[in-house]
Structure formats: structure tokens, C-alpha cells
Amino acid sequence: xxxxxxxxxxxxxxxxxxxxxxxxxxxxxxxxxxxxxxxxxxxxxxxxxxxxxxxxxxxxxxxxxxxxxxxxxxxxxxxxxxxxxxxxxxxxxxxxxxxxxxxxxxxxxxxxxxxxxxxxxxxxxxxxxxxxxxxxxxxxxxxxxxxxxxxxxxxxxxxxxxxxxxxxxxxxxxxxxxxxxxxxxxxxxxxxxxxxxxxxxxxxxxxxxxxxxxxxxxxxxxxxx
Amino acid sequence: xxxxxxxxxxxxxxxxxxxxxxxxxxxxxxxxxxxxxxxxxxxxxxxxxxxxxxxxxxxxxxxxxxxxxxxxxxxxxxxxxxxxxxxxxxxxxxxxxxxxxxxxxxx
Numbered sequence: 001x002x003x004x005x006x007x008x009x010x011x012x013x014x015x016x017x018x019x020x021x022x023x024x025x026x027x028x029x030x031x032x033x034x035x036x037x038x039x040x041x042x043x044x045x046x047x048x049x050x051x052x053x054x055x056x057x058x059x060x061x062x063x064x065x066x067x068x069x070x071x072x073x074x075x076x077x078x079x080x081x082x083x084x085x086x087x088x089x090x091x092x093x094x095x096x097x098x099x100x101x102x103x104x105x106x107x108x109x110x111x112x113x114x115x116x117x118x119x120x121x122x123x124x125x126x127x128x129x130x131x132x133x134x135x136x137x138x139x140x141x142x143x144x145x146x147x148x149x150x151x152x153x154x155x156x157x158x159x160x161x162x163x164x165x166x167x168x169x170x171x172x173x174x175x176x177x178x179x180x181x182x183x184x185x186x187x188x189x190x191x192x193x194x195x196x197x198x199x200x201x202x203x204x205x206x207x208x209x210x211x212x213x214x215x216x217x218x219x220x221x222x223x224x225x
Numbered sequence: 226x227x228x229x230x231x232x233x234x235x236x237x238x239x240x241x242x243x244x245x246x247x248x249x250x251x252x253x254x255x256x257x258x259x260x261x262x263x264x265x266x267x268x269x270x271x272x273x274x275x276x277x278x279x280x281x282x283x284x285x286x287x288x289x290x291x292x293x294x295x296x297x298x299x300x301x302x303x304x305x306x307x308x309x310x311x312x313x314x315x316x317x318x319x320x321x322x323x324x325x326x327x328x329x330x331x332x
Contacts, residue, residue, distance in 0.1 A: 037324065044320075044328060058307045065241045081243035088246050089227040090276045105276070108227075112246065128244070135245035139230065142305050146277045150303040152316060160323040 005180050007187030015184065019177045026169040033162040035098055040155045047148045054141045061134035068127040080128045086112055088139055100158045102151035107143045111136050228276030231269045231302070233262070238281055249275060258287040266292055275302045282306040 005011055068077050088110040092103045112132075231249035232242040235258075239250040249272070251265035262284060269278050278296070285293060285306065296304050297315030317329045 040324075041328075048329070054305075054307065061241055065244070077244070078240060081240050084243065084246045084248075086246055087248050088230060090230065091227050092276060109246065131241065132244045135241045139242070139245050139247070142230070142277065142279055142307075146303045146305050149305065149316060150300055153298070153300055153303070153319065156319050156323040163323065 005184060007184045007191075009188065012181065012184045012188065015177055015181050019174065019181065022169055022174055022177060026166060026174065029162055029166045029169065032098065033159060033166055036100070036155060036159045036162060039097055040152070040159065043148060043152055043155065047145075047152055050141065050145045050148055054138075054145050057134070057138040057141045061131070061138045064127070064131040064134040068125070068131040071127050072125055076125075077128060077131070080132075090143060097151070097155065098158075100151075100154050102154055103147060105143055105147040107140065110139050110143070228302075229274055230277045230279060231272065231275040232279045233265050233269055234279075234281050234284055242279065258284065262287045263289050263292045266296055270296060270299060270302065272302075278302050278304045280304060280306050282308045 005015070065077065086109050088107060090105050090107045092105055094101045095104050096102075229249050230242075230247050231251070232239045232247050233251040234253065235255050236252045239247075239252055243250055249269070251269055253261045253265050266278075266280075266288060269275055278299075280296075285297075288296070317327065320329060321327050
């Protein structure tokens with residue numbers, strides 16, 4: 001790598017500029033990575049709470065529907081399920097956390113009253129209502145979990161990318177640039193030393209010539225006398 | 226744009242959600258999961274009206290590696306798995322890879 005660059009002052013200055021920029025970028029990216037990890041830790045606590053609630057809600061819902069199945073029969077439960085008219089809907093908006101766009105999910109028509117369900121009051125029993133209630137509760141927790149888990153996934157992707165960039169700067173780009181800088185500096189020093197040596201040689205040769213000329217002039221003056 | 230919730234799994238798993246009003250249900254009988262679950266998940270992922278996909282954590286083992294990776298990494302729609310405890314749905318692995326330590330270790 002170092003042999004690819006021409007050892008000139010112009011290149012040295014350009015490399016010094018790049019090193020300064022890369023170091024600044026490295027510091028900024030490191031701060032971004034640390035900030036993202038801190039934000040992620042906050043979300044992680046929230047996610048773990050939601051996860052445990054999700055598991056609890058799922059267990060309750062299963063218990064309720066199993067009870068309804070056992071008491072009313074599978075056909076009655078399926079019949080009630082097929083009669084539903086109102087459907088839950090979700091709308092997604094976005095929020096920005098340190099440059100990462102995370103969704104904010106809003107739901108509508110998840111919780112329904114008895115008359116909104118559409119399977120009628122007479123045709124069903126309280127156990128089916130309880131099961132429907134439990135599943136509506138579960139859906140609400142699922143929506144919360146989806147919001148938090150999407151945010152986590154997106155933040156993890158961003159953390160990974162930032163980490164990779166920081167590492168690339170720290171372990172590849174900056175060492176290479178420093179190596180190039182050192183190479184150019186050494187080459188320039190060598191050229192300087194060669195130049196000084198050359199000048200000394202020329203000076204010595206000139207002095208020798210001058211001495212010879214002076215001697216010749218003296219000899220000529222002596223013969224003239 | 227308003228979207229819906231989709232549920233993929235055995236008829237026993239989806240019935241409860243239909244009771245709560247979910248209409249996008251992909252029913253795959255238990256004995257045909259190995260053959261049909263991949264297609265059912267892929268159809269749901271390709272549906273633009275779906276914002277959240279709900280699956281049981283045990284069903285993830287029936288998916289082929291490719292479909293499993295695409296569904297676990299998908300953000301739109303996002304996958305929520307039930308019954309698998311914390312860190313299911315590939316999140317735990319992703320955390321280990323990105324942060325370097327297992328933050329979801331159960332105490």
C-alpha cells in the first residue's frame with residue numbers, strides 16, 4: 001500500500017488532511033455508536049417487559065379458548081370466529097431516534113364491545129366472549145411488541161453498520177494512512193540527506209578547483225617574475 | 226396507510242385470532258407444515274396490506290432456512306412470535322452479533 005503513493009510534499013499534505021478528517025469521523029461515529037447502544041438499552045428493558053406480558057397474555061388466551069372449546073365445542077367457537085365483522089387495523093407513523101427511523105404503530109378496532117363483534121348475544125356463551133376478550137388483549141400486546149421489536153431490529157442494524165464503519169476506520173483506513181505518511185516522510189528525509197550530500201560534494205569540488213586555479217595563478221606569477 | 230394483522234399457523238392457533246377479528250389467517254394443518262408453511266409465510270410477506278405477522282415459535286422450525294431468514298429479518302411486515310420466551314424470532318442472535326454480548330440471557 002505504502003509503495004503506491006508518490007513521495008511528494010503535496011501527497012504528504014493531502015494524506016495529513018485525510019488523517020485529520022478520518023480521525024474526526026472516527027470520533028463522531030464512535031459517539032454515534034455509543035449513543036445508539038444507550039438508546040437500545042432503554043428499548044431493551046421495555047421490550048423485555050412487553051415480552052413477558054405477551055407470554056402471559058398468550059397463556060391466558062389459550063386457557064380461555066381451550067375452556068370455550070371444551071364447554072361449547074369446537075364448531076361453536078369456529079362459528080363465532082367466522083361471524084366477526086369488525087377487523088382490527090393498524091396505522092404506522094415514523095419516529096427518528098439518532099437518525100434511525102422507527103415505526104410508531106397505532107391500532108384501531110382491536111377492543112370491541114359485545115354488540116360490535118357480530119356473532120350475536122344469544123348464539124354464543126360467556127366463555128366465547130371471554131376468549132374473544134383475551135385474544136383482543138393479546139392483539140394489543142402483539143401490536144406493542146411489534147413496534148418495539150421493529151425499533152430494536154432497525155437500531156441493531158444501524159449499530160452493526162456504525163460498528164463496522166468505526167472498525168474499518170480504526171483498523172484499516174487510519175493505519176494505512178499513517179503508514180503512507182511515514183513512508184513519504186522517510187522518503188523526503190532521504191531525499192533531503194542526498195541533496196545535502198550532493199551540495200557538500202559540489203562545494204568540495206569547487207573549492208578544489210579554486211585551490212588549483214590559485215596555485216596555477218601563483219605558479220604563473222612566479223615564472224613571470 | 227392502514228394495514229392489518231396476519232396470523233400463520235395451525236387452525237387451532239388461528240381460531241382465537243379470528244375471534245378477535247383478524248381476517249388474514251393462513252391455516253396450515255399440523256401434518257402439512259413441512260410442505261406448506263414456507264408458501265403460506267411467503268404469501269403473507271408479499272401482501273402489502275399486512276403490517277404484522279403472528280406465528281408460533283415452534284412453527285419456525287418447519288420453515289426452510291431461506292424463508293426463516295427473510296421472515297426474521299423482515300421489518301415490513303414485522304414478525305412477532307408467540308410462546309418462545311424472550312429473544313425469540315432471531316432477535317437474540319442479532320443482539321449477540323451487533324452488541325457482542327448476550328443481553329437477553331435469562332436470569
